[in-house]
Amino acid sequence: MPNVAQFAAWEGIILVSGLCGIVLWKLMTGGISLKCLLYGDARVVKGGGRKSYFSAGRAQMLMTTVVSAGYFLLQVIEDPTQFPDIPTPFLIALGGSSAIYLGGKAQALYLGRLRDLAGLLDRRGQ
Amino acid sequence: MRDNIEFWASLVLAVVVAFVVAILVPGDPDKKVVWAIEYGALVITFLFGFMVLAAIASGKIDISGLLEEKGSTSGGASMSRFQLLIFTFVVAISLLLIVVSKSDFPKVVPAGILTLLGISATTYAVSKGIQSGGSDDGSDGDGGGPPPPGGTVTHTTVVASPEAGGAVTHTTVVNSSTNAG
Numbered sequence: 001m002p003n004v005a006q007f008a009a010w011e012g013i014i015l016v017s018g019l020c021g022i023v024l025w026k027l028m029t030g031g032i033s034l035k036c037l038l039y040g041d042a043r044v045v046k047g048g049g050r051k052s053y054f055s056a057g058r059a060q061m062l063m064t065t066v067v068s069a070g071y072f073l074l075q076v077i078e079d080p081t082q083f084p085d086i087p088t089p090f091l092i093a094l095g096g097s098s099a100i101y102l103g104g105k106a107q108a109l110y111l112g113r114l115r116d117l118a119g120l121l122d123r124r125g126q
Numbered sequence: 127m128r129d130n131i132e133f134w135a136s137l138v139l140a141v142v143v144a145f146v147v148a149i150l151v152p153g154d155p156d157k158k159v160v161w162a163i164e165y166g167a168l169v170i171t172f173l174f175g176f177m178v179l180a181a182i183a184s185g186k187i188d189i190s191g192l193l194e195e196k197g198s199t200s201g202g203a204s205m206s207r208f209q210l211l212i213f214t215f216v217v218a219i220s221l222l223l224i225v226v227s228k229s230d231f232p233k234v235v236p237a238g239i240l241t242l243l244g245i246s247a248t249t250y251a252v253s254k255g256i257q258s259g260g261s262d263d264g265s266d267g268d269g270g271g272p273p274p275p276g277g278t279v280t281h282t283t284v285v286a287s288p289e290a291g292g293a294v295t296h297t298t299v300v301n302s303s304t305n306a307g
Contacts, residue, residue, distance in 0.1 A: 004164045006229070011168060013222050015175040020215050022183050023192075032192050036202020041260070052200040065209045068242070069216045076220040080227040083220060086238030094242065098249040101205065105253060109260030 038062065042108035045116040053113060057104035064097040136173035140166045197257050206246075206253040213246045 026032045040055035068090070075084035111117060144166030148158050181187040193211065195204035217239060224232050 004161070004168065007165075007168055009225050009229070009231075011172045011175075013226065015172070015179065016218050016222055018176075018179045019182075020219060022179060023189070023211070023215070026189065032190055034193065034203045034208070036198075036200040037193075037205060037208060039200055039202055041199050041257075043260070050199045052202075055205075058205045061205055061209065065212055069212050072216050072220065072242075076223055080223040082224065083232055083234075083236050083239055085236055086242060088238075091238060091241050091245070095245050098206075098209075098245055102249060102252050102256065106256045106260075109256060 040105060040108055042116075043110065043112040045112035045120050050109075053108070055104065055108070057101040061097050061101040064094060068094055132177050133174075136170055136177065139173060140170035143169045195257060196254075204250075204253065206250040210246045210250045213243060217243065 027034065036052065038054060038058045039052045040058060041050045042053050044051055072084065144162040147165050148162035151158060151161065178187065182189055193203040193207045195202060
Protein backbone atom coordinates (compact mmCIF):
# COMPACT_ATOMS: atom_id res chain seq x y z
CA MET A 1 0.00 0.00 0.00
CA PRO A 2 1.39 3.47 -0.86
CA ASN A 3 2.29 5.80 1.99
CA VAL A 4 -0.82 7.69 3.19
CA ALA A 5 1.33 10.65 4.32
CA GLN A 6 2.41 11.21 0.69
CA PHE A 7 -1.22 11.25 -0.41
CA ALA A 8 -2.11 13.67 2.40
CA ALA A 9 0.77 15.99 1.39
CA TRP A 10 -0.33 16.04 -2.25
CA GLU A 11 -3.93 16.58 -1.21
CA GLY A 12 -2.87 19.62 0.85
CA ILE A 13 -0.80 20.92 -2.04
CA ILE A 14 -3.70 20.66 -4.48
CA LEU A 15 -6.22 22.30 -2.12
CA VAL A 16 -4.00 25.15 -0.89
CA SER A 17 -2.58 25.94 -4.32
CA GLY A 18 -6.13 25.78 -5.72
CA LEU A 19 -7.33 28.28 -3.10
CA CYS A 20 -4.35 30.57 -3.80
CA GLY A 21 -5.01 30.30 -7.54
CA ILE A 22 -8.71 31.10 -7.23
CA VAL A 23 -8.11 34.10 -4.94
CA LEU A 24 -5.34 35.45 -7.22
CA TRP A 25 -7.54 34.94 -10.27
CA LYS A 26 -10.39 36.82 -8.58
CA LEU A 27 -7.98 39.61 -7.57
CA MET A 28 -6.76 39.92 -11.17
CA THR A 29 -10.21 39.86 -12.76
CA GLY A 30 -11.83 42.21 -10.25
CA GLY A 31 -13.88 39.49 -8.55
CA ILE A 32 -12.31 40.73 -5.31
CA SER A 33 -12.28 44.49 -5.46
CA LEU A 34 -9.08 46.43 -4.76
CA LYS A 35 -10.88 49.72 -5.36
CA CYS A 36 -9.67 52.60 -3.13
CA LEU A 37 -6.91 50.43 -1.60
CA LEU A 38 -4.74 53.52 -1.15
CA TYR A 39 -7.57 55.79 0.01
CA GLY A 40 -8.50 56.21 3.66
CA ASP A 41 -11.25 57.98 5.58
CA ALA A 42 -10.59 61.23 7.40
CA ARG A 43 -12.75 63.24 9.77
CA VAL A 44 -13.76 66.61 8.34
CA VAL A 45 -12.49 69.12 10.89
CA LYS A 46 -14.98 71.84 9.99
CA GLY A 47 -18.56 70.70 9.57
CA GLY A 48 -18.23 67.09 10.71
CA GLY A 49 -18.66 63.91 8.69
CA ARG A 50 -15.95 62.01 6.87
CA LYS A 51 -14.21 62.24 3.51
CA SER A 52 -11.96 59.99 1.48
CA TYR A 53 -8.32 60.97 0.83
CA PHE A 54 -5.13 59.50 -0.64
CA SER A 55 -3.23 57.95 2.27
CA ALA A 56 0.58 58.01 2.21
CA GLY A 57 0.55 55.55 5.13
CA ARG A 58 -1.29 53.01 3.00
CA ALA A 59 1.11 53.56 0.08
CA GLN A 60 4.21 52.92 2.22
CA MET A 61 2.57 49.87 3.78
CA LEU A 62 1.76 48.46 0.34
CA MET A 63 5.39 48.89 -0.71
CA THR A 64 6.68 47.30 2.51
CA THR A 65 4.28 44.38 2.10
CA VAL A 66 5.22 43.72 -1.53
CA VAL A 67 8.97 43.98 -0.81
CA SER A 68 8.71 41.73 2.28
CA ALA A 69 6.63 39.11 0.48
CA GLY A 70 8.97 39.15 -2.52
CA TYR A 71 12.08 38.83 -0.32
CA PHE A 72 10.55 35.94 1.61
CA LEU A 73 9.48 34.07 -1.54
CA LEU A 74 12.89 34.53 -3.16
CA GLN A 75 14.59 33.14 -0.06
CA VAL A 76 12.35 30.07 -0.12
CA ILE A 77 12.84 29.54 -3.87
CA GLU A 78 16.63 29.76 -3.35
CA ASP A 79 16.61 27.11 -0.60
CA PRO A 80 13.30 25.20 -0.60
CA THR A 81 14.37 22.76 2.12
CA GLN A 82 13.58 25.00 5.10
CA PHE A 83 11.84 28.20 6.11
CA PRO A 84 14.20 31.17 5.76
CA ASP A 85 15.38 33.14 8.77
CA ILE A 86 13.93 36.63 8.68
CA PRO A 87 16.43 39.31 9.82
CA THR A 88 15.35 41.30 12.89
CA PRO A 89 15.76 44.72 11.16
CA PHE A 90 13.35 43.44 8.53
CA LEU A 91 10.73 42.68 11.20
CA ILE A 92 11.34 46.06 12.87
CA ALA A 93 10.80 47.79 9.52
CA LEU A 94 7.58 45.86 9.02
CA GLY A 95 6.36 46.69 12.53
CA GLY A 96 7.29 50.35 12.02
CA SER A 97 5.42 50.44 8.74
CA SER A 98 2.32 48.99 10.40
CA ALA A 99 2.63 51.47 13.29
CA ILE A 100 2.82 54.40 10.85
CA TYR A 101 -0.24 53.11 8.99
CA LEU A 102 -2.26 52.61 12.19
CA GLY A 103 -1.15 55.93 13.69
CA GLY A 104 -2.08 57.78 10.51
CA LYS A 105 -5.42 56.03 10.33
CA ALA A 106 -6.31 56.78 13.96
CA GLN A 107 -5.25 60.40 13.60
CA ALA A 108 -7.24 60.88 10.36
CA LEU A 109 -10.36 59.22 11.75
CA TYR A 110 -10.40 60.85 15.18
CA LEU A 111 -8.68 64.23 14.65
CA GLY A 112 -8.81 64.80 10.90
CA ARG A 113 -5.99 65.28 8.40
CA LEU A 114 -2.90 67.20 9.50
CA ARG A 115 -3.36 69.62 6.59
CA ASP A 116 -6.89 70.49 7.75
CA LEU A 117 -5.80 70.80 11.38
CA ALA A 118 -2.93 73.11 10.41
CA GLY A 119 -5.32 75.24 8.34
CA LEU A 120 -7.73 75.49 11.27
CA LEU A 121 -4.92 76.50 13.64
CA ASP A 122 -3.72 79.13 11.14
CA ARG A 123 -7.20 80.65 10.90
CA ARG A 124 -7.51 80.75 14.69
CA GLY A 125 -4.08 82.38 15.01
CA GLN A 126 -5.00 85.22 12.64
CA MET B 127 -30.88 16.17 0.39
CA ARG B 128 -31.24 17.25 -3.23
CA ASP B 129 -29.44 20.52 -2.43
CA ASN B 130 -26.49 18.68 -0.89
CA ILE B 131 -25.93 16.12 -3.63
CA GLU B 132 -22.16 16.84 -3.68
CA PHE B 133 -21.95 16.26 0.07
CA TRP B 134 -23.65 12.88 -0.11
CA ALA B 135 -21.67 11.88 -3.22
CA SER B 136 -18.43 12.66 -1.32
CA LEU B 137 -19.58 10.66 1.67
CA VAL B 138 -20.57 7.65 -0.45
CA LEU B 139 -17.31 7.77 -2.41
CA ALA B 140 -15.28 7.85 0.82
CA VAL B 141 -17.17 4.84 2.18
CA VAL B 142 -16.67 2.97 -1.12
CA VAL B 143 -12.92 3.69 -1.05
CA ALA B 144 -12.73 2.50 2.57
CA PHE B 145 -14.54 -0.72 1.65
CA VAL B 146 -12.33 -1.32 -1.40
CA VAL B 147 -9.21 -0.90 0.74
CA ALA B 148 -10.61 -3.11 3.49
CA ILE B 149 -11.76 -5.93 1.22
CA LEU B 150 -9.58 -6.00 -1.89
CA VAL B 151 -6.15 -4.99 -0.57
CA PRO B 152 -4.13 -7.97 0.70
CA GLY B 153 -2.51 -7.83 4.13
CA ASP B 154 -2.96 -8.11 7.86
CA PRO B 155 -6.63 -7.36 8.90
CA ASP B 156 -5.50 -4.97 11.67
CA LYS B 157 -3.51 -2.90 9.19
CA LYS B 158 -6.30 -3.06 6.62
CA VAL B 159 -8.75 -1.46 9.06
CA VAL B 160 -6.30 1.37 9.74
CA TRP B 161 -5.69 1.88 5.99
CA ALA B 162 -9.42 1.86 5.25
CA ILE B 163 -10.08 4.59 7.84
CA GLU B 164 -7.06 6.63 6.71
CA TYR B 165 -7.92 6.52 3.01
CA GLY B 166 -11.61 7.10 3.67
CA ALA B 167 -10.77 10.21 5.73
CA LEU B 168 -8.34 11.38 3.07
CA VAL B 169 -10.90 11.06 0.28
CA ILE B 170 -13.65 12.81 2.24
CA THR B 171 -11.32 15.67 3.26
CA PHE B 172 -10.20 16.17 -0.32
CA LEU B 173 -13.72 16.10 -1.73
CA PHE B 174 -15.08 18.50 0.90
CA GLY B 175 -12.16 20.86 0.22
CA PHE B 176 -12.74 20.54 -3.52
CA MET B 177 -16.46 21.29 -3.04
CA VAL B 178 -15.59 24.51 -1.19
CA LEU B 179 -13.06 25.53 -3.88
CA ALA B 180 -15.56 24.80 -6.65
CA ALA B 181 -18.22 26.84 -4.85
CA ILE B 182 -15.81 29.77 -4.46
CA ALA B 183 -14.77 29.58 -8.12
CA SER B 184 -18.36 29.41 -9.35
CA GLY B 185 -19.48 32.26 -7.08
CA LYS B 186 -21.79 30.10 -4.95
CA ILE B 187 -19.63 31.16 -2.00
CA ASP B 188 -19.19 34.91 -2.40
CA ILE B 189 -15.72 36.22 -1.53
CA SER B 190 -16.05 39.51 -3.40
CA GLY B 191 -16.02 41.39 -0.08
CA LEU B 192 -12.91 39.60 1.21
CA LEU B 193 -10.84 42.80 1.30
CA GLU B 194 -13.68 45.24 1.87
CA GLU B 195 -13.21 47.72 4.71
CA LYS B 196 -16.36 47.64 6.84
CA GLY B 197 -17.72 51.02 7.83
CA SER B 198 -15.63 52.92 5.27
CA THR B 199 -17.27 55.85 3.44
CA SER B 200 -15.72 54.87 0.10
CA GLY B 201 -16.43 51.15 0.61
CA GLY B 202 -12.91 50.44 -0.63
CA ALA B 203 -10.42 47.71 0.13
CA SER B 204 -8.66 47.42 3.48
CA MET B 205 -4.87 47.64 3.40
CA SER B 206 -4.46 45.55 6.56
CA ARG B 207 -6.69 42.78 5.18
CA PHE B 208 -4.68 42.84 1.96
CA GLN B 209 -1.41 42.54 3.90
CA LEU B 210 -2.74 39.64 5.98
CA LEU B 211 -3.91 37.87 2.80
CA ILE B 212 -0.54 38.34 1.07
CA PHE B 213 1.51 37.11 4.04
CA THR B 214 -0.77 34.14 4.66
CA PHE B 215 -0.47 33.04 1.05
CA VAL B 216 3.28 33.62 0.96
CA VAL B 217 3.81 31.43 4.04
CA ALA B 218 1.38 28.80 2.70
CA ILE B 219 3.13 28.67 -0.68
CA SER B 220 6.51 28.45 1.07
CA LEU B 221 5.27 25.53 3.15
CA LEU B 222 4.08 23.80 -0.03
CA LEU B 223 7.46 24.30 -1.71
CA ILE B 224 9.26 22.89 1.34
CA VAL B 225 6.94 19.87 1.56
CA VAL B 226 7.33 19.16 -2.17
CA SER B 227 11.13 19.43 -2.12
CA LYS B 228 11.71 17.54 1.15
CA SER B 229 8.69 15.19 1.06
CA ASP B 230 8.33 16.00 4.74
CA PHE B 231 6.94 18.75 6.92
CA PRO B 232 9.52 21.19 8.35
CA LYS B 233 10.56 20.24 11.87
CA VAL B 234 10.65 23.81 13.19
CA VAL B 235 8.91 27.03 12.19
CA PRO B 236 11.29 29.95 12.84
CA ALA B 237 10.14 32.61 15.30
CA GLY B 238 10.63 35.25 12.58
CA ILE B 239 7.80 33.80 10.51
CA LEU B 240 5.45 33.67 13.48
CA THR B 241 6.40 37.28 14.27
CA LEU B 242 5.72 38.27 10.65
CA LEU B 243 2.24 36.74 10.77
CA GLY B 244 1.69 38.16 14.27
CA ILE B 245 2.51 41.71 13.15
CA SER B 246 0.17 41.36 10.21
CA ALA B 247 -2.71 39.91 12.24
CA THR B 248 -2.29 42.50 15.00
CA THR B 249 -2.29 45.29 12.43
CA TYR B 250 -5.56 43.96 11.04
CA ALA B 251 -7.17 43.67 14.49
CA VAL B 252 -6.10 47.16 15.60
CA SER B 253 -7.13 48.62 12.24
CA LYS B 254 -10.59 47.09 12.61
CA GLY B 255 -10.86 48.51 16.13
CA ILE B 256 -9.87 51.99 14.95
CA GLN B 257 -12.30 51.82 12.02
CA SER B 258 -15.26 50.71 14.13
CA GLY B 259 -14.41 53.21 16.88
CA GLY B 260 -14.20 56.02 14.35
CA SER B 261 -17.51 55.20 12.63
CA ASP B 262 -20.05 58.00 12.88
CA ASP B 263 -22.86 55.67 13.93
CA GLY B 264 -20.67 53.62 16.23
CA SER B 265 -21.27 50.47 14.22
CA ASP B 266 -18.58 48.45 12.47
CA GLY B 267 -20.54 48.29 9.27
CA ASP B 268 -21.98 44.87 10.02
CA GLY B 269 -25.38 46.27 10.94
CA GLY B 270 -24.82 46.07 14.67
CA GLY B 271 -25.23 49.74 15.63
CA PRO B 272 -26.42 50.86 19.07
CA PRO B 273 -30.06 51.79 19.72
CA PRO B 274 -30.95 55.47 19.20
CA PRO B 275 -30.59 57.74 22.26
CA GLY B 276 -33.71 57.56 24.41
CA GLY B 277 -35.31 55.03 22.07
CA THR B 278 -35.92 51.30 22.08
CA VAL B 279 -35.26 48.46 19.70
CA THR B 280 -37.67 45.50 19.86
CA HIS B 281 -36.79 42.19 18.19
CA THR B 282 -39.61 39.71 17.62
CA THR B 283 -39.10 36.20 16.27
CA VAL B 284 -42.10 34.15 15.17
CA VAL B 285 -41.67 30.46 14.37
CA ALA B 286 -44.55 28.86 12.48
CA SER B 287 -45.62 25.30 13.26
CA PRO B 288 -44.12 22.46 11.18
CA GLU B 289 -47.55 21.92 9.55
CA ALA B 290 -47.48 25.53 8.32
CA GLY B 291 -44.06 25.11 6.78
CA GLY B 292 -41.94 26.02 9.81
CA ALA B 293 -41.17 29.53 8.55
CA VAL B 294 -39.17 31.80 10.86
CA THR B 295 -39.99 35.53 10.77
CA HIS B 296 -37.78 38.14 12.42
CA THR B 297 -39.19 41.63 13.03
CA THR B 298 -37.24 44.58 14.38
CA VAL B 299 -39.09 47.72 15.54
CA VAL B 300 -37.09 50.86 16.33
CA ASN B 301 -38.77 53.62 18.36
CA SER B 302 -36.84 56.87 18.30
CA SER B 303 -38.14 57.92 21.76
CA THR B 304 -40.06 56.32 24.62
CA ASN B 305 -42.07 57.74 27.49
CA ALA B 306 -40.55 56.46 30.70
CA GLY B 307 -42.98 55.36 33.43
